[in-house]
Amino acid sequence: MSRLIVISNRVAVPKARGAAGAQGGLAGALNAALKKHGGIWFGWSGQECEEFTGNINLQRHEGVTTATVDLGHQDIEEYYNGYANSTLWPLFHFRLDLTQYERETGKGYERVNERFAESVAPLVDRDDLVWVHDYHLLPLGARLRERGLTNRMGFFLHTPWPPTRLFVSLPYHERLVRTMLEYDLIGFQTDEWLESFCHYCRKELGAEVDEETGRIAFDGRVTHAKAYPIGIDYEHLMEQADSGEARQAGQRLLSSTRRRTAMIGVDRLDYSKGLPERLDGISRFFDHHPQRVRDVVFIQIAPPSREDVESYQRIRATLEQKAGQINGARSEVDLVPIRYVNKGHSLAELCGFYRAAKIGLVTPLRDGMNLVAKEYVAAQDPEDPGVLILSRFAGAARQLTDAVLVNPHSPDDVAQAIQMALDMPLEERKARWEAMIETVREDNVQRWTELFTGDLAAIGQDD
Numbered sequence: 001m002s003r004l005i006v007i008s009n010r011v012a013v014p015k016a017r018g019a020a021g022a023q024g025g026l027a028g029a030l031n032a033a034l035k036k037h038g039g040i041w042f043g044w045s046g047q048e049c050e051e052f053t054g055n056i057n058l059q060r061h062e063g064v065t066t067a068t069v070d071l072g073h074q075d076i077e078e079y080y081n082g083y084a085n086s087t088l089w090p091l092f093h094f095r096l097d098l099t100q101y102e103r104e105t106g107k108g109y110e111r112v113n114e115r116f117a118e119s120v121a122p123l124v125d126r127d128d129l130v131w132v133h134d135y136h137l138l139p140l141g142a143r144l145r146e147r148g149l150t151n152r153m154g155f156f157l158h159t160p161w162p163p164t165r166l167f168v169s170l171p172y173h174e175r176l177v178r179t180m181l182e183y184d185l186i187g188f189q190t191d192e193w194l195e196s197f198c199h200y201c202r203k204e205l206g207a208e209v210d211e212e213t214g215r216i217a218f219d220g221r222v223t224h225a226k227a228y229p230i231g232i233d234y235e236h237l238m239e240q241a242d243s244g245e246a247r248q249a250g251q252r253l254l255s256s257t258r259r260r261t262a263m264i265g266v267d268r269l270d271y272s273k274g275l276p277e278r279l280d281g282i283s284r285f286f287d288h289h290p291q292r293v294r295d296v297v298f299i300q301i302a303p304p305s306r307e308d309v310e311s312y313q314r315i316r317a318t319l320e321q322k323a324g325q326i327n328g329a330r331s332e333v334d335l336v337p338i339r340y341v342n343k344g345h346s347l348a349e350l351c352g353f354y355r356a357a358k359i360g361l362v363t364p365l366r367d368g369m370n371l372v373a374k375e376y377v378a379a380q381d382p383e384d385p386g387v388l389i390l391s392r393f394a395g396a397a398r399q400l401t402d403a404v405l406v407n408p409h410s411p412d413d414v415a416q417a418i419q420m421a422l423d424m425p426l427e428e429r430k431a432r433w434e435a436m437i438e439t440v441r442e443d444n445v446q447r448w449t450e451l452f453t454g455d456l457a458a459i460g461q462d463d
């Protein structure tokens, strides 16, 4: 079996940047993938240095070798806060209103991709499989090819890929996608994003695209594109869910809610997660059913994320204001309907909360996958499972079709789903859960890794 070289912006090293929970689903998923496969995980340390030196910090932790570099202030500003998170992230989540197009940040993005290529290239052996992740590193494969790497190289996009009519608003969009076609295999979370990418390649680049097989021929090269929905590390989650830490966390939550039904939301504080819209839906439920305010309590866990980006500062302020308004209008001396927790929790604690909460609210406006939805399902008591309310615009909705699917933009829809969930008979809850747990258990992160790396390794063998 070839060694795997995983390259991503975010690397889960013990001292990584950010509070617990702020690192999102990618870090946990890749950690699981590498434990299984062996190899090296390269990326940014999350630390800022005076000037980029290219010095690599090698560490071995729980069987995974990480190789990280520090970035200078200007690099972080232009590449991470700038082009990645103020241009590509909003654009890829269909938010043209938040997308900034700045030539300087684009240059910083190119520069950091160049630096990554320069630093990681010497670590790659001839037979290694190279697997690059996410929108931070779209041109990295091309930069590695320029350095003479002929390895099989794959790329996985964890976010959505936007429709062509939105994507073409990006200056130099053609140049960016041309660089992506230097990868041998490009993976997407769902067929929808895959189709949008193929559509772009056909319409804008004039590439020859076989929609059936995902074969894209352009400029004398062939790239394969396919959907690989990411899953959770099911076994690991079950161990965590069985721990004393999980039980304690669940108990703590239950004793604080007394006899009220707990509803839970767990999301990085990101505008793509639809948090203010979720509160609007809850508020609408209270408007329609004032007598039920005493029956439910909503707990939103929202660790801060990308705090140096202005749109993230704004969403935080909006959310705090909205939670305050609803609580102001609905609280009693012994009752606060919304608990907004601005810090992260361990997976074990989350499992305890998931199980104690009889409703899981996962209502992003747009999301590549959303692993929280799958974790919520996995953590349920099979004899008395809770109800998952899930946005139809999350990648996860393609697989979890037995969740209560909602339009997160509609407060009425969300309110109605809450009512339905609260009143759902045990039989129906069980039937829905049984239908969902199978895909959560089987289509796990190990399977995702095997499918992607298996396809990547096979490329070239029968072409």
Ligand SMILES: O=P(O)(O)OC[C@H]1O[C@H](O[C@H]2O[C@H](CO)[C@@H](O)[C@H](O)[C@H]2O)[C@H](O)[C@@H](O)[C@@H]1O
Pocket (backbone or CB within 6 Å): 010, 018, 022, 023, 024, 025, 026, 027, 029, 134, 135, 158, 159, 230, 305, 306, 367, 368, 369, 370, 371
């Ligand atoms: O690294 P950050 O800037 O702190 O952000 C955290 C991660 O957020 C995004 O996660 C995505 O990947 C998940 C796993 O595939 C998926 O379920 C989710 O829908 C995506 O939003 C981002 O794409 C990652 O690069 C970040 O590390």
Ligand SMILES: O=c1ccn([C@@H]2O[C@H](COP(=O)(O)OP(=O)(O)O)[C@@H](O)[C@H]2O)c(=O)[nH]1
Pocket (backbone or CB within 6 Å): 020, 021, 022, 023, 024, 025, 026, 028, 266, 267, 268, 301, 303, 343, 344, 345, 346, 347, 350, 369, 370, 371, 372, 373, 375
């Ligand atoms: O306090 C928290 C909040 C979230 N998470 C984890 O962060 C990930 C979020 O992944 P998801 O795919 O839902 O969204 P992303 O943040 O990657 O966009 C999940 O594995 C959560 O368990 C965590 O460990 N602690």
